[in-house]
Amino acid sequence: MxxxxxxxxxxxxxxxxxxxxxxxxxxxxxxxxxxxxxxxxxxxxxxxDNFFVHVLPVSPLEHPRFGYTLGLGVISMSLFLIVAATGMLMLFYYVPSTEQAYERIVDLNATVSFGRIVRNIHRWGAHGMVAAVFLHMCRVFFTGAYKPPREFSWVIGVFLFLVTLVFSYTGYLLTWDQLAYWGTTVGTSIAGYTPILGDTIQFLMLGGTTVGQETLLRFYVLHVFVLPLLMVTLLGLHFWRIRKDGGLAYQNGNERD
Ligand code: HEM
Structure with missing residues (x-):
């Protein structure tokens, strides 16, 4: 046709x-x-056009090809759900204050029931998600699936990748240990070298001139509220576009008809 x-x-x-x-x-x-x-x-x-069934395929695929996607998008999504669930559990215990944050993490590891495993699943899940999203992006690039009509899915994908990275960066400070403190000091100093707007960006990130309570609060709000909201919105758009563009592009460049 x-x-x-x-x-x-x-x-x-x-x-x-x-x-x-x-x-x-x-x-x-x-x-x-x-x-x-x-x-x-x-x-x-x-x-x-039906809200309740629109996520289902319109017709079954004749030859589902695992070797084409390697399941990387689905793996990214699954890791996001795991990280979100364990993050929500940790919200019951963590306090974003410079006085308490470090002790809370030590307690979470040592005394809170299932605290250590929940924290480790969250950490490793987050590392895995960065890797999976990056590999998914490489897969999309090497199969040429970013080409029309999927160029907008690619643009949304770039934002999804950035949000994933900012998630990792903001989460890094929350443990409030030496690594977190100096990692954030170095990162925000690098941002300070941005041409023209450097000082403003650095001040906005820190909430002051050095890493302190204001920085911890800012990173916390970004990590547990702003970024999850952004991620869920972008994921909704991503899946909507994939559906509207007729599902996946195929390995040999032939579209499903
Ligand atoms: C949290 C991050 C992401 C999630 C959960 C996600 C999820 C998915 C899923 C489930 C699919 C279906 C096919 C598959 O499993 O590979 C898909 C396809 C696609 N994704 Fe993503 N994705 C993410 C990030 C990205 C990024 C970073 C890019 C590119 C910059 C991207 C671009 C695309 C494109 C163009 C398709 C259509 C591929 C095709 O038709 O072959 N996505 N995504």
């Missing part, structure tokens, strides 16, 4: 087109698509 015709509607302009003039229109098209690009829309509407 006319897959090529449908694809070309959303394709980037060829050389010689008004690349700059067409930019706003092309960005708009990559974000809001009126139709799914890969199949006859009327066939998929009963599933894709």
């Amino acid at each position: 006319g897959t090529t015709d449908k694809k070309s509607k959303n394709a980037a302009p060829k050389n010689g087109g008004h690349v700059i003039m067409d930019l706003p229109k092309n960005i708009y098209r990559s974000v809001i698509r009126e139709k799914t690009t890969l199949r006859d829309q009327s066939e998929s509407e009963p599933v894709s």
Whole structure:
């Protein structure tokens, strides 16, 4: 069927087109698509337009190919859920104060029931998530799955990767030990070398001129409230786009029809 015709509607302009003039229109098209690009829309509407079943495949895949995705997106998502669940448990015990934070972590390790295992699952889960998201991004790059019509999924993905890294960085300070203190001192000093805005950025990150109570509180609020909210919103967008773009791009470049 006319897959090529449908694809070309959303394709980037060829050389010689008004690349700059067409930019706003092309960005708009990559974000809001009126139709799914890969199949006859009327066939998929009963599933894709229904809130309760829209996450299910419209039709079963003929040849599910584990070797194509390596399950890395699903692994990233699973690790995020594990890290979120263990993080929520630790919220019951942790106190974001320079007086108490370190002792709370020591107690969590030594005396609180299941404290050590919950903390370790959270730490290792977070390290694993950084690795899995990075490898997922490499997989998407090497299979060329970022190409139209999936360019907006790639852009959301870049933000997901950044949010994952900022999660790790802000979590690092919360233990309030020597490693955390000096790691944050070095990181915020590097940010201070940003051209023009360096001092402002450093001041905003620290909440002052040195790492202290204000910094700990800021990193805590980012880690337990702002970043989770951002992550869940971006993940929702990511999965919505994957569905609207007709599922996964295939290894050999052929789209599902
Ligand atoms: C928390 C981070 C992320 C999660 C949980 C996630 C989850 C997923 C899942 C479950 C899929 C389905 C296929 C698969 O399992 O590989 C997928 C596909 C995709 N992801 Fe992600 N992802 C994340 C980050 C990223 C990043 C960092 C990028 C790129 C910068 C990205 C770009 C894409 C693209 C373009 C697809 C469609 C791939 C295709 O059609 O073959 N994602 N993602």
